[in-house]
Amino acid sequence: MEKARPLWANPLQFVFACISYAVGLGNVWRFPYLCQMYGGGSFLVPYIIMLVVEGMPLLYLELAVGQRMRQGSIGAWRTISPYLGGVGLPVGGRNFGQPLATVSSAQPSRLQPGLASVVVSFFLSTYYNIINAWAFWYLFHSFQDPLPWSVCPLNSNRTGYDEECEKASSTQYFWYRKTLNISPSIQDSGGVQWEQGLCLLLAWLVVYLCILRGTESTGKVVYFTALLPYCVLIIYLVRGLTLHGATNGLAYMFTPKLEQLANPKAWINAATQIFFSLGLGFGSLIAFASYNQPSTDCQKHAIIVSLINSSTSIFASVVTFSIYGFKATFNYESCLNKVILLLTNSFDLEDGFLTASNLEQVKGYLASAFPGKYSEVLPQIRNCSLESELATAVQGTGLSFIVYTEAIKNMAASQLWSVLYFFMLLMLGIGSMLGNTAAILTPLTDSKVISSHLPKEAISGLVCLVNCVIGLVFTMEAGNYWFDIFNDYAATLPLLLIVLVEIVAVCYVFGLRRFESDLKAMTGRTLNWYWKAMWAGVSPLLIISLFVFYLSDYILTGTLQYQAWDASQGQLVTKDYPLYALAIIGLLVASSTMCIPLVALGTFIVRCLKRGDTPPVA
């Protein structure tokens, strides 16, 4: 008797797993940035339109495919058409009594090379866990008083602060020097930082612990990884809104700048954000859905998950902007105080005479009364502006590890807030990692070849070990530059192609009508015309246009550049990638995109040979 496929204990676990996977770091550190760049409140318009037009249909498609085929991404796509093994991966089609495209392999097929989704998931899990390692590092350092990133270390003769720290800020110093120990350029690789290596090892051990027993353990862990970030976000919301200056940030964010609606980049970024935020194309959603009962209503789940994902983004940006407002107001007031101190000292005015309110008047008076001295002091007086502080838009690791830490160090009971925040980042990161590793492991455990030789604990252990060893590259001194390369190029273009092929496969190769009847037989609900229209027409067009835009963007910008940290100046400088880095970028993009045509070609050749050798089986 065949071993039954493991199932989620209840549909709630499945929904939580999807939420835990979809709601990740992108909701916290990319969406607020996009909101700020593309017009604040008015960015919500393209965002919601793209959600309805692109996000929900594609999510429903992936969940339906996974639930229908009941295999990991590789098996699912192979079952739809043998030539599409490159998109997912196959394993000798396991049917469940439904009429399938059995023209595909009824014979067990060997492990095919070049599985685009699995390759992309592999790249992703290699570099994504280093973020968890950094979150662990900051979490462990949050138990000190004062927080280590709030003060600069002293220089050698103890008369002042470290030079690099003076030029940059203490949070930037802690990030670039103490955490990353970053080298000045990507060519100077430096050695592996043992502290980061240890944190990476711990991060992988935690992930291994969660995926060890398959859906049995993952199903329980996702309760925490899905719910705890919301608890922390709510606590932060309450604290953030009560901070001094929070309203400045919120007003800045939500004032709509309607002219941005005409900017095509706003629409493109909205589409891209929805696309990547839901985690489509990695195979994780297919893997999760394959563990469902066939009668589960995946339409309802798709709508719920996508709505929760988007509202979490908006909620997180409210929190982020109240924190931004606090930080900007704090910096603005410090700037003003510095100017006041400078003027008080230069002109020997009475202490406490100059305040923020009479600053301008007094400056005017001083300029007229002591013109010579005033012109001496003038170059040192900085123009403090709240607007410019609020306009500093940061995304990614810079937002979490530099900007947020700067805001946290100024709050009362900063250790508590710091611990809460990095714990939330950890939950978000681990939740996404569970999905990524599921995408890699499900095809491997489905494959009879591998699972007959090794128990599933050993397979998971091997995958984690290999990823951990490769991930040590990111702990080197130049590791952060390689991280940026992987982050920007490993997943963007290939995913668009994968999802495009997915839609085309389901609608045109497998047949939309056949899929519709299969779904009806499986769940008992008829497919709404809206989904059919989206799948067949609108979504593919949208993805093609995104794809074309990205390609043209890459080609037009010519040589690619990156931001390197210059220790002597204490700020980021732009540098060109060396040739071998460009080659690696090309390899990254090619290795996953080429899977699809290569496997299709390979399958075609194999079948031709088979047809030539043996007579076709009736």
Added chain:
Amino acid sequence: MLCLLFFLVTAIHAELCQPDGENAFKVRLSIRTALGDNAYAWDTNEEYLFKAMVAFSMRKVPNRETTEISHVLVCNVTQRVSFWFVVTDPLKNHTLPAVEVQTAIRMNRNRINGAFFLNDQTLEFLKIPSTLAPPTDPSVPIWIIIFGVIFCIVIVAVMLLILSGIRQRRRMSKGPTEVDDSEDKCENTITIENGIPCDPLDTKGGHINDAFMTEDERLTPL
């Protein structure tokens, strides 16, 4: 005559203490920033205390134990509050070298700050850098301790899960074989009564029980 000498002394003293004078230091206080509403006014009594603190610091320097309050001169007091001071040597009528004064003040900075309820930032001695207190470095960095604890917990949990998985699998593979053994035993035993082997009832799977004859044979045909 005495008046003339007095004027001469004060004149010389005035010359010794001058802004940017030789061995003179500028001091700047920010009392209102430090104390807010509890700020005290800077008057000649506070100046006297300051001179006393400087003299006290100088007395700690070897060879300068005889410094008196009157040897410390203060001049150019502004509204800010800032002023210049020098420490003079009474016998030779010149100012003490800046290096000595600097080391003396640096050694006793905390006492001086404490006397005025101020700190290094609000009571500034320009040109005398303050020695910053290094952050306390525990012998074992705190983060390693926490890391170690969490690491051990995770390793123990992983081991437990792996072991329980192995045990479960072993139990499942042993289970069916035990059932098989007992079935074999049943087959081998043949009941013997009075030396005559009874027909072993076919108890396999409970399909047929020979104790019950088929119905057709019991009932006499009509």
